[in-house]
Amino acid sequence: MQQWSETLEITTRGQGLYEFTPELGRFMASSRIRDGLLTIYCRHTSCSLLIQENADPDVQADLKTFFSRLVPRNMDWITHTTEGPDDMPAHIKAALTQTSVCIPVNDGRPALGTWQGLYLFEHRDAPHRRQVVLHVLGEE
Amino acid sequence: MQQWSETLEITTRGQGLYEFTPELGRFMASSRIRDGLLTIYCRHTSCSLLIQENADPDVQADLKTFFSRLVPRNMDWITHTTEGPDDMPAHIKAALTQTSVCIPVNDGRPALGTWQGLYLFEHRDAPHRRQVVLHVLGEE
Amino acid sequence: MQQWSETLEITTRGQGLYEFTPELGRFMASSRIRDGLLTIYCRHTSCSLLIQENADPDVQADLKTFFSRLVPRNMDWITHTTEGPDDMPAHIKAALTQTSVCIPVNDGRPALGTWQGLYLFEHRDAPHRRQVVLHVLGEE
Numbered sequence: 001m002q003q004w005s006e007t008l009e010i011t012t013r014g015q016g017l018y019e020f021t022p023e024l025g026r027f028m029a030s031s032r033i034r035d036g037l038l039t040i041y042c043r044h045t046s047c048s049l050l051i052q053e054n055a056d057p058d059v060q061a062d063l064k065t066f067f068s069r070l071v072p073r074n075m076d077w078i079t080h081t082t083e084g085p086d087d088m089p090a091h092i093k094a095a096l097t098q099t100s101v102c103i104p105v106n107d108g109r110p111a112l113g114t115w116q117g118l119y120l121f122e123h124r125d126a127p128h129r130r131q132v133v134l135h136v137l138g139e140e
Numbered sequence: 141m142q143q144w145s146e147t148l149e150i151t152t153r154g155q156g157l158y159e160f161t162p163e164l165g166r167f168m169a170s171s172r173i174r175d176g177l178l179t180i181y182c183r184h185t186s187c188s189l190l191i192q193e194n195a196d197p198d199v200q201a202d203l204k205t206f207f208s209r210l211v212p213r214n215m216d217w218i219t220h221t222t223e224g225p226d227d228m229p230a231h232i233k234a235a236l237t238q239t240s241v242c243i244p245v246n247d248g249r250p251a252l253g254t255w256q257g258l259y260l261f262e263h264r265d266a267p268h269r270r271q272v273v274l275h276v277l278g279e280e
Numbered sequence: 281m282q283q284w285s286e287t288l289e290i291t292t293r294g295q296g297l298y299e300f301t302p303e304l305g306r307f308m309a310s311s312r313i314r315d316g317l318l319t320i321y322c323r324h325t326s327c328s329l330l331i332q333e334n335a336d337p338d339v340q341a342d343l344k345t346f347f348s349r350l351v352p353r354n355m356d357w358i359t360h361t362t363e364g365p366d367d368m369p370a371h372i373k374a375a376l377t378q379t380s381v382c383i384p385v386n387d388g389r390p391a392l393g394t395w396q397g398l399y400l401f402e403h404r405d406a407p408h409r410r411q412v413v414l415h416v417l418g419e420e
Contacts, residue, residue, distance in 0.1 A: 001141040001281040003315060005384055035143060037179055037277055039317055039382045043393030045333040051239040052231060053185040058220035059231055065217055066232050077345055080338035091332060091339055092346050099331040100382045102179045102240045104145055104275035111273045113183030133391045135384035137317055141281040175283060177319055177417055191379040192371060193325040198360035199371055205357055206372050242319045242380045244285055244415035251413045253323030
């Protein structure tokens with residue numbers, strides 16, 4: 001049993017979904033692990049992970065809209081306001097989605113379905129450099 | 141350290157929760173792994189996974205109702221409409237729940253609590269055949 | 281490859297976030313595993329897990345408020361009412377957050393970001409003793 005790990009940096013330019021499915025493929029190739037378990041971990045509390053459809057970009061736009069309507073920036077009961085009007089909504093959106101995702105690996109490929117892509121979901125307005133840890137454990 | 145993997149097919153007949161806790165027991169028995177980590181992975185973006193109470197079926201009905209009220213099918217701002225009025229709400233409900241779940245395994249059994257059951261949460265109206273990957277890594 | 285597991289008991293006194301990040305450090309030290317994968321698993325369906333900011337306590341208060349507004353206890357369509365008015369909302373809040381979280385481990389430390397803390401999110405009013413399973417798999 002072997003393991004391999006890498007930290008991926010993703011640059012974001014405001015709220016929205018940033019796909020990094022191709023980076024998973026590159027990571028898997030460099031790990032040389034053929035069968036095992038892939039973990040993706042987001043090291044932040046104001047962005048998160050999402051596995052979603054990567055066929056029609058409208059899906060990603062609608063997801064962003066839904067979360068902005070469910071968690072608007074003008075909720076008057078919010079007490080954590082020191083980091084700007086988009087910060088507390090960002091923490092809430094992160095709580096409603098994922099910080100870690102695990103995907104079984106078979107024959108060198110993560111078991112993603114046909115339409116599944118992996119996204120960093122940025123919830124802040126300002127550009128950020130985000131860190132996502134990739135880790136795989138298994139057999140070569 | 142050993143690993144074992146299998147793809148489970150689950151047939152759904154419209155929106156709702158479909159329990160597959162017994163299948164986990166069968167899978168664990170065939171793997172012969174006694175201590176390790178079990179991963180359950182859903183290969184779709186319009187259904188998802190949920191660990192929930194399996195004692196009172198009313199809980200499952202109420203969960204379905206809550207998500208249908210939170211994400212109704214008549215949201216007029218939706219742009220992704222080509223696959224029917226239940227499709228984009230399905231993607232959103234999947235984003236709000238789980239695509240992967242990991243459960244430690246002890247003495248051949250997943251560490252589920254007394255009332256916990258594992259469910260596929262179908263978000264589409266039409267019948268579907270869904271694929272869930274089961275993977276376990278550990279010691280016999 | 282080694283593994284190590286432990287069940288953590290967390291006593292809660294009503295709804296809110298209970299941090300147990302320090303317990304992860306103690307668990308990792310006793311496991312002696314330096315590189316691998318840490319899994320945290322919640323054995324309940326009316327409390328859940330959350331990775332969130334542990335700098336400003338207002339964030340935790342606002343998270344609790346948001347979920348209580350999104351899933352209030354007076355929803356008149358609820359059918360599962362036998363366990364009290366806070367029970368079905370608790371199941372729904374658990375469904376919207378996490379039951380399991382996986383964190384890669386590097387040099388003996390979980391790859392938590394600077395501001396990330398791990399919380400048990402209690403959704404019931406009454407005090408409870410909750411069980412969280414910690415499991416790590418990797419190399420010493």
